[in-house]
Amino acid sequence: xxxxxxxxxxxxxxxxxxxxxxxxxxxxxxxxxxxxxxxxxxxxxxxxxxxxxxxxxxxxxxxxxxxxxxxxxxxxxxxxxxxxxxxxxxxxxxxxxxxxxxxxxxxx
Numbered sequence: 428x429x430x431x432x433x434x435x436x437x438x439x440x441x442x443x444x445x446x447x448x449x450x451x452x453x454x455x456x457x458x459x460x461x462x463x464x465x466x467x468x469x470x471x472x473x474x475x476x477x478x479x480x481x482x483x484x485x486x487x488x489x490x491x492x493x494x495x496x497x498x499x500x501x502x503x504x505x506x507x508x509x510x511x512x513x514x515x516x517x518x519x520x521x522x523x524x525x526x527x528x529x530x531x532x533x534x535x
Contacts, residue, residue, distance in 0.1 A: 454509075455512050455523035456523065459508065459512075459524075460476055460477055460478045460523075461475070462477070463475075473488055474500050476504050476508045478512065480515055
């Protein structure tokens, strides 16, 4: 069976091809840059997208009511986040795709 190498593999090996068309966007974690906002007192419910790169913060709120419910608002938020991540350098896209490390030792 022939193994298909993705862009993350080649970048980790330090290979920079002259033809970069074969490199597609590296899919970020499903909830990378997306937070849920539920403020009962302000009747504010939706998904908040925030992506930061080189000190520039890009943010947008996707209200449940405007987008027809939680699932649709989340899908719109993920599509918007993906469009932002596509503009980032490939190394930053790879970082967005990695799982974050979790603490193994409890903090006392």
